[in-house]
Amino acid sequence: MIGALNLSPSCVKTLSAVEALPSSSNQHELNGVSELKNILGLDRKTFNVKFSLRGKDGYVESRVTWYDARENHVSRSEYRLYFQTNTVMSMAREGSTLVFGIGRDNQFWAELIL
Structure with missing residues (x-):
């Protein structure tokens, strides 16, 4: 049992169809928001x-990669969080919310709210 999460720092992201639905995109990427960059x-x-x-x-542990998809562009940046397929993200839908942050265990968490 994980109980209530106390995440600090933290941020919230509402998922678009492209981020949540395999029928819209198979990229397994979340667009970075400025708070996530922080x-x-x-x-x-x-x-x-x-x-x-x-x-x-419970939870599922999965590898992610944080990167600038435009890292070779001189004046543009476009941060993304690439994630591996996992049972939690398989339940995500357009309009679902992800809360990201560092837990009391000093681990990075992503909690999905349907």
């Missing part, structure tokens, strides 16, 4: 995230 920084990194579903016990 937490993760500007450098490319790969790390584990604990994905959980709001109101359910």
Whole structure:
């Protein structure tokens, strides 16, 4: 049982169809929001995230990569979070919410709210 998450720093992202539905896109990427940039920084990194579903016990740990999809462009940046397929994100829908943040366990969490 994971109980209530206390995430700090944290941010919230509402998912678009392209981010949530395999029928719209098979890219497994979330567009970066400025608050996520504040937490993760500007450098490319790969790390584990604990994905959980709001109101359910347990979590799934999955690898993600944070990167600038336009890193070779001189004046543009477009940050994305690439994630591996996992059971939590398979439940995501357009309009679902992800809460990202660092937990008391010093791990990065992504909690899905349907």
